Amino acid sequence: MQVDTVAIEALKTGTVDSTNLVSGSVTAASLAADSVIAGKVAADAITGREIAANAITASEIAAASITTDKLLAGVITADKIVALAVTAEKLSGFAEVRC
Numbered sequence: 001m002q003v004d005t006v007a008i009e010a011l012k013t014g015t016v017d018s019t020n021l022v023s024g025s026v027t028a029a030s031l032a033a034d035s036v037i038a039g040k041v042a043a044d045a046i047t048g049r050e051i052a053a054n055a056i057t058a059s060e061i062a063a064a065s066i067t068t069d070k071l072l073a074g075v076i077t078a079d080k081i082v083a084l085a086v087t088a089e090k091l092s093g094f095a096e097v098r099c
Contacts, residue, residue, distance in 0.1 A: 018042075048075075
């Protein structure tokens with residue numbers, strides 16, 4: 001893909017930000033791997049509406065990064081929990097870490 005050097009320079013200097021982008025102009029296919037990191041995403045910028053089903057797996061979530069205050073009531077239901085994903089051993093280990 002050929003990219004205009006003026007556009008790249010604008011991106012590097014911060015001239016292009018969310019106020020300059022047309023909705024849908026940046027797609028997942030346009031982003032380099034690991035180019036978007038948590039430090040670059042504004043709080044509440046990504047909601048469930050923007051996340052494709054099964055796009056986030058347990059291996060991609062940092063330990064203790066999702067807390068109960070961040071979850072809406074009813075979003076985790078039994079049908080969304082893999083068999084044996086929550087066991088007494090796992091809960092016990094988590095409690096030891098938190099104490």
